[in-house]
Amino acid sequence: xxxxxxxxxxxxTGTEAVNNANFKIDKGEFVFLVGSxxxxxxxxxxxxxxxxxxxKGNIIINGKDTTFLKQNxxxxxxxxxxxxxxxxxxxxxxxxxxxxxxxxxxxxxTPRHIRRQVPMLLSLVGLSGKAKVYPDELSGGEQQRVxxxxxxxxxxxxxxxxxxxxxxxxxxxxxxMTLLNEINMRGTTVVVATHAKDxxxxxxxxxxxxxxxxxxxxxxxxxxxxx
Amino acid sequence: xxxxxIGYLISEGFKNVMKNKKSTFSCLGVMCATMLMxxxxxxxxxxxxxxxxxxxxxxxMQVFVDVNMPEEQIVQVEETLRNIQVNxxxxxxxxxxxxxxxxxxxxxxxxxxxxxxxxxxxxxMFKVSFVINLxxxxxxxxxxxxxxxxxxxxxxxxSENTITxxxxxxxxxxxFTLVILxxxxxxxxxxxxxxxxxxxxxxxxxxxxxxxxxxxxNFIRAPFAVEGIVIGIASGVISILxxxxxxxxxxxxxxxxxxxxxxQTISLLSFGEMVNLIIIVYILLGVxxxxxxSAISMRKYLDV
Numbered sequence: 347x348x349x350x351x352x353x354x355x356x357x358x359t360g361t362e363a364v365n366n367a368n369f370k371i372d373k374g375e376f377v378f379l380v381g382s383x384x385x386x387x388x389x390x391x392x393x394x395x396x397x398x399x400x401x402k403g404n405i406i407i408n409g410k411d412t413t414f415l416k417q418n419x420x421x422x423x424x425x426x427x428x429x430x431x432x433x434x435x436x437x438x439x440x441x442x443x444x445x446x447x448x449x450x451x452x453x454x455x456t457p458r459h460i461r462r463q464v465p466m467l468l469s470l471v472g473l474s475g476k477a478k479v480y481p482d483e484l485s486g487g488e489q490q491r492v493x494x495x496x497x498x499x500x501x502x503x504x505x506x507x508x509x510x511x512x513x514x515x516x517x518x519x520x521x522x523m524t525l526l527n528e529i530n531m532r533g534t535t536v537v538v539a540t541h542a543k544d545x546x547x548x549x550x551x552x553x554x555x556x557x558x559x560x561x562x563x564x565x566x567x568x569x570x571x572x573x
Numbered sequence: 574x575x576x577x578x579i580g581y582l583i584s585e586g587f588k589n590v591m592k593n594k595k596s597t598f599s600c601l602g603v604m605c606a607t608m609l610m611x612x613x614x615x616x617x618x619x620x621x622x623x624x625x626x627x628x629x630x631x632x633x634m635q636v637f638v639d640v641n642m643p644e645e646q647i648v649q650v651e652e653t654l655r656n657i658q659v660n661x662x663x664x665x666x667x668x669x670x671x672x673x674x675x676x677x678x679x680x681x682x683x684x685x686x687x688x689x690x691x692x693x694x695x696x697x698m699f700k701v702s703f704v705i706n707l708x709x710x711x712x713x714x715x716x717x718x719x720x721x722x723x724x725x726x727x728x729x730x731x732s733e734n735t736i737t738x739x740x741x742x743x744x745x746x747x748x749f750t751l752v753i754l755x756x757x758x759x760x761x762x763x764x765x766x767x768x769x770x771x772x773x774x775x776x777x778x779x780x781x782x783x784x785x786x787x788x789x790x791n792f793i794r795a796p797f798a799v800e801g802i803v804i805g806i807a808s809g810v811i812s813i814l815x816x817x818x819x820x821x822x823x824x825x826x827x828x829x830x831x832x833x834x835x836x837q838t839i840s841l842l843s844f845g846e847m848v849n850l851i852i853i854v855y856i857l858l859g860v861x862x863x864x865x866x867s868a869i870s871m872r873k874y875l876d877v
Binding site: 423425435 | 581781782783784787788790792
């Protein structure tokens with residue numbers, strides 16, 4: 347599903363963000379990407395999204411090497427993954443329904459498909475009653491649920507979440523994580539970059555730890571190997 | 574399905590127009606100025622061309638031959654005149670002989686209020702002449718000098734001075750229009766791309782979301798191009814209205830003025846005769862500036 351082969355990324359400023367990363371995430375896996383700020387976590391996410399190009403190595407997504415993907419094919423690559431951010435990134439001037447439908451407009455879905463799909467996703471994330479509400483009338487947790495619905499609405503094969511619980515209180519964070527887990531149960535690959543030690547420990551999933559650009563651990567377990 | 578997408582993109586474009594009212598207005602202003610400038614100079618140039626044609630057809634060139642020239646030689650002169658060439662191309666469009674009788678009649682008609690003046694005049698005293706229409710006015714000078722060389726030709730009259738003055742005026746106005754227009758088009762491009770930059774900036778969050786969800790660059794660009802085109806076409810419509818009203822008012826004023834009354838031969842083109850070309854140019858300007866302007870302003874925001 348996602349495979350990194352000897353991937354290095356050095357920014358033009360000289361910062362070595364990722365150094366010779368090798369890992370493979372299979373279909374249907376749930377993986378935590380952990381590490382302190384500035385460790386290279388975000389760069390890894392950006393590399394997966396092809397927002398940044400690797401300086402060395404190959405990134406294979408869904409069996410295709412994306413290293414030499416043409417610029418105009420990138421949108422189609424991104425349609426195979428749903429993205430969730432720490433700051434939700436909802437459009438404040440659109441209702442919850444329209445925020446989710448927006449993602450479908452973009453991939454040129456039929457109105458009929460949109461009318462069927464959006465309510466289904468809103469009920470999946472537990473926001474059926476809030477379709478006509480604007481984002482600023484929602485709590486942080488609810489906003490992140492809308493973002494999740496939007497990420498899922500085009501049936502991507504994987505969800506990439508960059509610090510999805512960073513702005514949420516622990517209880518709400520746990521709710522979102524549980525939701526991500528449910529989504530994973532339905533067969534979607536989930537990759538979560540996070541700081542949330544408690545949650546990672548509690549969920550006991552595969553953890554890839556990155557420290558100053560190097561992958562130092564890749565195993566099932568808690569946030570950090572030290573006990 | 575396709576229709577739905579296009580409708581979506583267009584409605585987004587219109588929303589942009591309404592959102593940034595201030596910059597939309599400044600944009601409209603500059604585009605209108607560009608188009609009005611073009612319209613004014615275009616109208617003036619067209620009318621000068623029109624007047625040149627009138628002057629040419631009214632006055633033309635007239636070649637007079639010797640009073641006592643025998644008929645065979647007159648025919649010969651006509652043939653020589655007919656075959657005058659400038660730079661290897663035929664210079665003569667039409668040639669018409671004015672007989673002695675015709676010349677006499679014309680003078681008689683002109684002097685009909687003074688019948689006694691004609692008493693001493695006889696038909697035989699008039700010269701045979703040829704009224705010549707040229708294929709191109711710029712040949713006037715060459716044709717005159719060639720005609721003067723022909724044996725038996727005694728006088729060549731023409732409106733060369735009037736015509737060259739008018740033509741250099743028309744050329745000058747054309748050049749001036751071209752320069753002003755180029756400057757104005759560059760200014761409008763700059764302003765419209767700035768306006769669109771504002772609305773791109775206002776929607777950069779939306780654009781980044783669109784990119785993460787997998788929108789193609791053209792899909793992201795389309796509403797902004799629509800915005801540019803809408804502004805372009807709106808200024809085109811406004812300019813057409815202003816030009817139409819202004820032109821008709823000014824043309825009427827000019828035609829009823831004392832100068833125009835004296836030169837009765839002068840007429841102006843009606844607005845309807847020019848409007849098609851103006852509309853085509855306005856549409857090209859509006860759509861072109863809209864598309865190019867939005868493309869310029871989008872470049873920076875699209876590379877991720």
